[in-house]
Amino acid sequence: MAGRGTIKPQSGFNANADAESLFKAMKGFGTDEKTILELLTARSNAQRQQIKTAYKTLHGKDLAVELKSELGGHFETVVLALLETPTMYDVKCLKQAIKGAGTCEKTLIHILASRTCREIQAINAAYKQEYGKTLEEDVVGDTSGHFKELLVILLQASRQQGVQEANVQSDAKALFEAGEKKFGTDEEQFVTILGNRSAEHLRRVFAEYMKLSGFQIEESIQRETSGHLKEIMLAVVKCARSVPAYLAECLYYAMKGAGTDDNSLIEIMVSRSEIDMLDIRAEFRRMFATSLYKMIKSDTSGDYEKTLLLLCGGDDA
Template sequence: MVNIHHPKEHFKIYLETQGTIFPAPNFNGIADAQMLGEALQQFDCDKDMLINILTQRCNAQRLMIAEAYQDIYGRNLIDDLKEKLSNHFKQVMVGLMYSPPFYDAHELWHAVKGVGTEENCLIDILASRTNGEIFQIREAYSLQYSSDLQEDIYSETSGHFRDTLMNLAQGTREEGNTDLAMAVQDATVLWEACQRNTGEHKSILQMILCNKSCQQLCLVFQAFQDISGQDIVDNINECYDGYLQQLLVAIVLCIQDKPAYFAYRLYSAIHDFGFHNKTIIRILIARSEIDLMTIRKRYKERYGKSLFHDIKNFASGHYEKALLAICTGDNEDY
């Protein structure tokens, strides 16, 4: 008899999540727009002013600042930031000015249309977003680039990796009640799929991981552990390789503990890839109002290091200041 316990910890995790950026009190979008205009018009550009304003306002407030900026100066704030700034600091400041779905769409577009496909970007975004977020990303992608996200993924990737991404990009994961008996059945199917590793079994594996609800999959993963005596992530790592392996593992980890997944990705980006700027910028901006403070807690718990101090040790100048401002919120203890 398979012994399955309801994964209360899974729900607790998401009740605990907290970002680092919140709405600024006494907000005045017109005054902020004027200060940004003055900062950008200076010969050397007052980068500290840009950081102080854009990293201390929530996304909705930044969008209102952009509207006020357009009204006052008759120019687009993003265009002016791109013109006046450079390198990674520019990527941070410009990235902050997109709404979340448009920022994800922007990152996905460059991942598939840039020089070489950035598979890890596709994995990070599509494995971690909810149905509603995926729908908004597809809409933003179409509006911003007059292109279809799923068609572009299809043309730039291949094999079961492509099939799994395409499934995730539909944003049709089930939502609702859990079924213990079905969890045992799915766990058995997953175990068989991992052992046989045929094309058909890879398809079955991705269909379960991409379509079952998060709550249901938590039960499935526990049943898998009880049936096989092995963690499903360890089993996937043994049976698969390449980007498909990374994607399947990302799906599982995001369902089990999304902040921990992003802590792992940040640690890898900082320590394994020589400070992979694109990954670090993307995660910090995208998670800043969702769970970045929780990510910082997971980072220190798992790696015994502070994300704040790791960034400080590897970045420099105004780029460092901007990343730390996003990362810090009102607490530097993690």
Template sequence: MEFFNKFIKKISDDKPKDDGKGKAPSKGSTPPYYGTITPDPNFSASRDAAALQRAIEAKGVDESAITEILARRTNAQRQQIKAAYENDTGKDLVKTLKSVLKSHYEDTVVALLMNPAQYDAYELRQAMKGLGTNEKVLNEILGTRSNHEIRLLKTAFKEAYGAELEHNIKGDTSGHYETALLALSKTSRSEDQDIDDGLAKSDAKALYEAGEKKIGTVYSVFIDILTSRSEAQLCKIFKQYDKLGTQGFPKALEHEMKGDVEDCLMTLVKAAWNKPAYFAERLHLAMKGAWANCNTLTRILVSRSEVDLKKILQEYKRMYGKTLQEDINVETKGDYVKILLALCGDH
């Protein structure tokens, strides 16, 4: 709860001013780039493929060389390297690397060689594979991706595993939680940046009457509104709710919900208000305790490295008073720490 309360206070009292929610970009303007990985201006797929071959065949394997190549290239460039490697050697690069690498370093290298949709699909599959379900992974991915990204990962999921994502969700979840995930999987969520003040007021009233104002909770109202409105519209709803409830909406949601559905809907709340801060919190919690959750570290750093990792690094420092890199250095080791720091943009 300490981290939850700290997070809610931060996003409520100190929302970044440059997130542009509710405003369309200026016509013809190029949106700012917040990724830590940029295209190598002197890129040569065949040269990188040859360098990887030398690194793989070196005595003991040259992990530093592998990191320097794969963590300093964009995903599009990595896909070209994969093709060049197979063309030049007749071997599959991923299978070759998996045969010589190990542990969390291997997982990160393999993740870097998938395209974003394939990696999201893979992580969702792993979250639902075998006994038990990793609900936080489902919430993180489905609660933070755009409609387009979810459509792409659904296609990748079907191609890789021969089943519809929704089928797996139905088999591994139930009740209100299943309903929320399936709603997000429909890719029908509004992404309109124009805010409807009247709708925000009526939605805030509906949420208040479905929860705080009555005994019991009408889950369907919370699920319908939170999974269908745009992030910009949700922020307006939260502000309107402040005029009705005795507590802010995040606190009301915490009190009205429980279990997996609460975490799913809270993900939508946090991501709408400040997505980089949501990921910063996830990274911080991944390094809290006796053992670091390396799967979470890898997934977030790889998947956000060409999206908003610079902002995540800024939020982490703002929320916790130290850099993400400092904590990574303490909680991880060896070649794994080096590749994570490279993804953070460290040289």
């Protein structure tokens, strides 16, 4: 997956020079938004961390706090997101999804279903350090039923590695017997298998399941379950098949129809910009009759739009 991002480290990078450019962009009357967005999207996350340090060393001020006081709206949100480390950004998005009245299940689902075990371990450690409570405690306190169980399994970040040849058939059979074959669904089986097996193993299980039942596993989940449990199961299945395809779909539905889900849009564009944005773009183009670039352009505006388009990194006409 290396090198499938749109944002690359800048060569000849100079953190002090960049810190000065940002300082000038905010100094005096009016803010130079163009310099801010172009500079930050042309540096890797690791370089942005160095700019933050240099800014504090040179000016005795916190860059994020300074930018927050100068900017507003979704543009401010996306710029501040770019200044977080990837792990810390996930941590803050998850906290935001849990705190306050009502939980934003969508954020919990698309982060926890798409991250690797190593990424989830890093999220767990940083969350505990930042908030003094484990992410699992907060999730358990805020969700219920089989939905909660699958989230907790994903948070253990202990998926089996590789394909367990001996279990491919028995897992497919267990899913078939828990779903299509019986009246009512045994969700426990689905939760355990989907939460604990590797992506490669699950892809093999899904192929066997298709032979046994005559259905794609997604069709069975659609029919047999509902609500947030259905959403998280489908997310896990889709991520086992292809994380970029799943996130392309999340982006499409974040922008489709009336009103934009800016939280999801910003979260995915920022967090995947150095990982697999090129693959997400390719999947988007394959799945929908338009490009990610065009859809962002028709759905957002101003400096917010410009920043997202730079993260997108080009059009796939």
